[in-house]
Amino acid sequence: MQSENRFFDDLSRIINGAAGTVAGMTREFEGNARERAREWIGGLDFVSREEFDAVKQMAAEAREQVAQLEARLAALEGKAPAAPAAAAQAKPRARAARKPD
Structure with missing residues (x-):
C-alpha cells in the first residue's frame, strides 16, 4: 500500500507542477499579447x-x-x-x- 501512495503522491506532484507551468505560460502569453497589441495600436497614429x-x-x-x-x-x-x-x-x-x- 505504501508504494501505491508514493506513486499517487508523485503523480499528484507532477500534475501540480504541470498545472503551475501551464498557468505561468498562460500569464506570460497574455502579457506578451497585451504588449504586442499596445505596440501595434501605438503605431497606428490614433x-x-x-x-x-x-x-x-x-x-x-x-x-x-x-x-x-x-x-x-x-x-x-x-x-x-x-x-x-x-x-x-x-x-x-x-x-x-x-x-x-
Missing part, C-alpha cells in the same frame, strides 16, 4: 477623444473666422457677401443667359 474634440473646435472657429473675413473683404471691395449656395446657383443661370437663341 488620437484621443480630447485631442479630436479640440481639433474639431479649432476647425469650427477657423470656419467662423473665414466667414467673417470673407464678409469683411466683400465689404471692403464694395460687394455684397454671397452665400455659397447662392453663388453655386448663380453660375448655371449665367451660363444659361449666355446661350445663343
